[in-house]
Amino acid sequence: MSKFVLEVENLSASYRKNIVLEDVNFRVKQGSLTGIVGPNGAGKSTLIQTLLQLHPSLTGKVEFFNRPFNKSKQSIGYVPQRGSVDWDFPTNALDVVVMGLYGKIGWLKLPSRAHKRLAYEVLEKMDMVKYADRQISQLSGGQKQRVFLARALVQDAEFYFMDEPLVGVDAATEKAIMEILKELKTNGKTVMVVHHDLQTVEDYFDHVLFLNKTVIEHGKTSSVFTTENISRTYGGKMKWAMEEGSHVVDTR
Amino acid sequence: MSYTAWIIVTASLVGLSCSLIGVFLILRKMAMMADAISHTVLLGIVVAYLITKELSGPHMLIGAIIAGLLTAILVQWLNNLSIEQHASLGIVFTTLFAIGVILIATSVGNAHLDVQHALMGEITFIPWETVTIPVLGKIPEATLLLGVVLLIVLICIIAFYKEWKITTFDPALAASLGIPVVFMHYLFMSLVSVTTVASFDAVGAIMVVAMLITPAASAYLWTDKLITMLVISAIFGVISAIIGYYIAAWVDTSISGSMAFATGIIFMLSFVSSPKHGLLAKYTKPMKSVV
Numbered sequence: 001m002s003k004f005v006l007e008v009e010n011l012s013a014s015y016r017k018n019i020v021l022e023d024v025n026f027r028v029k030q031g032s033l034t035g036i037v038g039p040n041g042a043g044k045s046t047l048i049q050t051l052l053q054l055h056p057s058l059t060g061k062v063e064f065f066n067r068p069f070n071k072s073k074q075s076i077g078y079v080p081q082r083g084s085v086d087w088d089f090p091t092n093a094l095d096v097v098v099m100g101l102y103g104k105i106g107w108l109k110l111p112s113r114a115h116k117r118l119a120y121e122v123l124e125k126m127d128m129v130k131y132a133d134r135q136i137s138q139l140s141g142g143q144k145q146r147v148f149l150a151r152a153l154v155q156d157a158e159f160y161f162m163d164e165p166l167v168g169v170d171a172a173t174e175k176a177i178m179e180i181l182k183e184l185k186t187n188g189k190t191v192m193v194v195h196h197d198l199q200t201v202e203d204y205f206d207h208v209l210f211l212n213k214t215v216i217e218h219g220k221t222s223s224v225f226t227t228e229n230i231s232r233t234y235g236g237k238m239k240w241a242m243e244e245g246s247h248v249v250d251t252r
Numbered sequence: 253m254s255y256t257a258w259i260i261v262t263a264s265l266v267g268l269s270c271s272l273i274g275v276f277l278i279l280r281k282m283a284m285m286a287d288a289i290s291h292t293v294l295l296g297i298v299v300a301y302l303i304t305k306e307l308s309g310p311h312m313l314i315g316a317i318i319a320g321l322l323t324a325i326l327v328q329w330l331n332n333l334s335i336e337q338h339a340s341l342g343i344v345f346t347t348l349f350a351i352g353v354i355l356i357a358t359s360v361g362n363a364h365l366d367v368q369h370a371l372m373g374e375i376t377f378i379p380w381e382t383v384t385i386p387v388l389g390k391i392p393e394a395t396l397l398l399g400v401v402l403l404i405v406l407i408c409i410i411a412f413y414k415e416w417k418i419t420t421f422d423p424a425l426a427a428s429l430g431i432p433v434v435f436m437h438y439l440f441m442s443l444v445s446v447t448t449v450a451s452f453d454a455v456g457a458i459m460v461v462a463m464l465i466t467p468a469a470s471a472y473l474w475t476d477k478l479i480t481m482l483v484i485s486a487i488f489g490v491i492s493a494i495i496g497y498y499i500a501a502w503v504d505t506s507i508s509g510s511m512a513f514a515t516g517i518i519f520m521l522s523f524v525s526s527p528k529h530g531l532l533a534k535y536t537k538p539m540k541s542v543v
Contacts (some may be wrong), residue, residue, distance in 0.1 A: 016334055052428050078428040085422045089279060090478045099418050103429030108411055135476035151425070 005030045005159060005190050006051075011060030013043070013050045019213070020046050024060070026209060026218045028192065033185045035195040035205035035221075039234050042212040044194045045081065048161045052078055064159060074103065077157030079148050081164050087137045093147045094119055094132040100151035122150045127176065142173030149177060160184065160191045167196060178204055201225055258379040258392055260497050263511055265398035266451040267463055267489030269405045273447050274468030275478075275485050276440060279420045284338060285324070286444060286464040288345035290457045292323045293449045295352035302359060312449055313397075320445025321438060323348060373456025373508045394454045401450040408443055409482070412436070417478060455508040462512035463489055470515075470522040473529045488518050 004027045011024040020043040028034060036044050049055035051062055053069055064072040077100075097119035098111045105111055123129050126146040131139060139147065145165055152160060166174050181204075184191055192209075195201060201208055201221065208225050210216035210233040217229045253261070277286050296319025300311045323344055330340035382390045409416065418426040419436045427433045444464075451460045467488035471481045496511025503510070524531050 049424075054424050054427055073428070073430050076428065078425065080422070080424050084424060086279075086281075089421045090472070090476050090481050091417075091421065092476070096421075099414075099421070099425065100429075102414055102418050102426070102431065105414070107415075110414060137476075155429075 003030055004028065005065055006192075007061075007063045007066075008051070009061045011047075011050060011062060012058045013046055013055060014058060015046060015055075019058075021050060022214050024211075024215055026215050028190060028207075030190055031185055031188050032190055032207045033181055033205050034192045034207040034209055035201050036192060036209045036211055037195055037198065037201060037233070038211035038216075042233075044211055045163050047211060048078070048163055048192070048194065052076065052161065072159075075158040077152040077155045077160045079152045079160070079162040079165055082141065082144050082148060082168070084163075087139075087144065089136065092133050092135055093128060093139065093143075094123065096136060096147050097123055097150045097154055100154040103155070119150070119154055122154045123147075125153070126150045126180070140170070142169040145169045145173060145177065149180060153180070158189055160189060162191070162193045164194050164196060198230065255379050256497070258395060259375055259507065260494055262378050262392065262395045262398060262454055263375060263493035263497060263507070264490045265395065265402050266455050266459070267467070267491075267493040267511075268486050269398065269402045269447045270451060270460060270463035271467035271471075271485040271489030272405055272409060272482055273444055274464040274466075274489075275471065275482050276416055276420060277444065277464060278468045278472060279478075280440075283465050283469075284341055285327075285441075286448075287461050288327070288341050289320045289323055289441070289444050290448045290452070290460045290464070291345050291349040292319045292352070293445055293452060294457075295319050295348045295355070296445070297449065297452075298352050298355045298360060302355065312453070313401075313446055316445045316449030316452075317442050319348065320441050320448070324438065324441040369456070373452070373454055373459060375454050375507045378454055394450075397450050398454065401446055405443060405447060408439070412439075416440075455511070459508035459512045462515045463492070466512075466515035466519050467492060470519045473522045473526040476528065488515070492518055 006028040008024055008026050011021060012019065013021040020041075024047065036047065038044050046055055050057045051069070062069055064076060069076075094116065098115055101111065101115050101118065105115065120129065120132065123132055126149060128143065128146050128150065131143055131147075136144065136147065149162075149165065152162070165177055169177070181191055181193070185206075193205070195205070202225055205221055207219065208221045209218045210224070210229050212233050216233045217224045274286070277283055293316040296315035296317070297307075297312050298315075299319075300315030301307055304311045326344045326348075327337070327340045330343060331337050335343070378392045378394045381393045383393050383396060384390050385396065415426075415431055415436055418429070418431060419433050423433045426436075448460050448464075451463070455463075468481070468485045470488050471485035474484050475481050492514040493511050495517070496514035497507060499505075499514060500507040500510035522530065525533075527533050
């Protein structure tokens, strides 16, 4: 029996006076790879930000590894949406990865050579060494995402949150990212990913969390990823689209 | 030191502090905040004067920090009430500045404090008001104050270099790593206020805004490294001060006005000829293909 590493009870949050999350309850097992899916405005990003206390919660209790968030911060890695930062910032790829270590370096100290080597190794793993010195605005979408992922990996966390890491990346990057996620899972790390592409959910994730303001369904992909749950989450129209989708799969 | 030398040294100190702070203002997309704070510190100074009846350094600095933080907090508060960021800024700073102007007109009387002075400064008179410091001898009071402020700015930037960098580039990641993003924000606002008020008395609000924004914006065009951007910005700040003085002496006009003008010239030159992002570079070099 694997243990629960994240327990969320009665979580709610609002954004500019609109309630975006309501009565959210779920528990996540160690070593699981969960896809968070739901329509636009379902509160997927807000859910992650609220769990990480980047966004205020109205009610609820969140525990990572049976401890409150503040005591488990160091074991949690976060990959925000690519668009959340200014890529014209004067810095290079290696530097961005080193930033993942800032929490560990401590006050009044600068990154040492050892920190840089560590960042370099992770870039190597992401097949990005040749871009280490490149100014970040000169990177392609896929390369930016690899840098972001490298920055999270260098933290060597136990639990990772990723916000739409596969949006707008090339096929090779998508494959590379999914390999890394599976490797994390094999090493006993827990990963939750906001995902937009329903077609790939079954291939990529062993658990799925349907979200639309509240948790519609959460469980093993093999048992809860059904057309019924999809239409409950997305509304009627998606059902038709999914049947079209499965039709395409059938004829292949 | 000669009269001219003191003016150039004083203006260069303004150039250094402002252009260093300016780099982070630009990267944090808060350039307009500089404009706002450079005006609202007037209220801080006036209130500090009304309470202490003195126009000395420490009182002004404290008054300015409070006014600067008040500006930042009020803007944030209005913004949270769903008023657009720049609109909130416009509302807050004009209101606080107006209160300052009214207080000067009604309660202050004469006392080396008027609106004209606040906007344009009076760098010409700086060498006359001196204090005697051991080792250094007689130095103008404003210059001493600016020297202290530059020291504070340098210490804060160097000590928290990586914290400034990460909270500027990616505040969400910084927060998730346990770096106090909100504290750094208000520390930064305090630095902006202190720098502004110390420079304010010497050169006036207009040149403070010019020195805060323009050297940093010019430096941004020349480099892709934060540390280099800080160095180039500082150099541009000092060069503008020196060139500005000689322009003023040559045309016989306002010194701080000419210095602000000089920052503009440096920006125009950078904008046209910078090898990385300049206009000429864009025409002569084909765009680098992103692979």
